[in-house]
Amino acid sequence: MNARLSLFLALLLVLLPGASAFAQDDSPPSPLLTLLAGVPQSAIPADSRWIAVRYTDYAALSESEGITKLRDFGNLDLLKTAVPLPGILMRLAAGPEALSYLYPSAGQMTAAVGFEWLFDVDRSLEFGDPPDMGLLLDGDFDAAAIGAALGARDFSQADVSGVTVWHRFDDLAISVADRDIADPFGGHLGAAARIALLPDMLANARSWPLINGIIGAAQGDLPSLADVPAYRALAGAITAPDGLLIQALFFNGAALGAVPGDPASPGVTVPAANLDPLPPYTLVALADRQAGNDQVHLIALVYADTPTAQAAADVLAGRIADFRLSVRPDAVLTKEFGATVSASVVGSEAEGLAVALVEVRYPLPAVRTDAGGRFITAGRLYSLWVQAIMRREFTPLWW
Numbered sequence: 173m174n175a176r177l178s179l180f181l182a183l184l185l186v187l188l189p190g191a192s193a194f195a196q197d198d199s200p201p202s203p204l205l206t207l208l209a210g211v212p213q214s215a216i217p218a219d220s221r222w223i224a225v226r227y228t229d230y231a232a233l234s235e236s237e238g239i240t241k242l243r244d245f246g247n248l249d250l251l252k253t254a255v256p257l258p259g260i261l262m263r264l265a266a267g268p269e270a271l272s273y274l275y276p277s278a279g280q281m282t283a284a285v286g287f288e289w290l291f292d293v294d295r296s297l298e299f300g301d302p303p304d305m306g307l308l309l310d311g312d313f314d315a316a317a318i319g320a321a322l323g324a325r326d327f328s329q330a331d332v333s334g335v336t337v338w339h340r341f342d343d344l345a346i347s348v349a350d351r352d353i354a355d356p357f358g359g360h361l362g363a364a365a366r367i368a369l370l371p372d373m374l375a376n377a378r379s380w381p382l383i384n385g386i387i388g389a390a391q392g393d394l395p396s397l398a399d400v401p402a403y404r405a406l407a408g409a410i411t412a413p414d415g416l417l418i419q420a421l422f423f424n425g426a427a428l429g430a431v432p433g434d435p436a437s438p439g440v441t442v443p444a445a446n447l448d449p450l451p452p453y454t455l456v457a458l459a460d461r462q463a464g465n466d467q468v469h470l471i472a473l474v475y476a477d478t479p480t481a482q483a484a485a486d487v488l489a490g491r492i493a494d495f496r497l498s499v500r501p502d503a504v505l506t507k508e509f510g511a512t513v514s515a516s517v518v519g520s521e522a523e524g525l526a527v528a529l530v531e532v533r534y535p536l537p538a539v540r541t542d543a544g545g546r547f548i549t550a551g552r553l554y555s556l557w558v559q560a561i562m563r564r565e566f567t568p569l570w571w
Contacts, residue, residue: 223427225420231294266421299397409518410470470531471569
């Protein structure tokens, strides 16, 4: 009896820590947070004027358009003829460089790199400033097929901390003679590549320091963006258990708020004068979601306390509700799309931060083709926001 009791107590002591940890957090990290764990903090310049992180979920996009089963079937000709694939992909406003070549290179990628992006890649996360950008891919990959395809193209193989890395050319080098748009790892440029076959993802960089950093972050040896409270808070705010997160962009405050452009530029509509200034922020996320038949676009700003976040949410909601493009200053975008705007604050107790959240919601078109028979791409309002950001004219986020 005593032996049995001792055995029971020993088992209980082994199990309790795991049970306690599970009770504290019984849900796995979101796909976004999982990929952020592969981004070394050192890869994001503090003063970056570019999009720091570009996240895209192709599986969620397929689900939002009701083509998941067709995608899973794996027949490329059927996929390209059964649905308006180019129009569906146009929803992705600022994905990785390879996104521009996915459709024209479809069917050629397996021979080039051992997988077909349209079927095998579920999510991507691109980060950093050109030319030394990193790319992480989450999906279904065959290491042997990848190795065979890259080896046939004269890639060399190395081992970095137990991770196989296929590589070619010197750091950041470009070989015009080796351009191949079917190669999503900078192939459109003939760029240097270091392709790491990590257990849960593929990673690519154009230099050894960056791929070493990615491997170190993914293995927990270097701090990653998933360790940064502001990134964790924003990732949590734009990820919900219901609905689909299709794409998200993260910007440093310096990229949008600190350099607003010239308010005197012709056609640029400055923020409404009757609204208070937007409290300065260090990090912002834009997210495109789908909730049933509703398109939901989010802007999330991270602050140190709830009162500041609430003030920012109210100001930003007012600005978004009245935002107009410089090329059409008389057209209010939210009214044009029949969108509703709401403001809220999402507390992040674990991070000790507060997130100002502005949501813009509007329905999918009842008919998905226009008068000319062309497919109406979803997420159009989000795409217009991104285009305005690229032109330095997204005034709602000016300080």
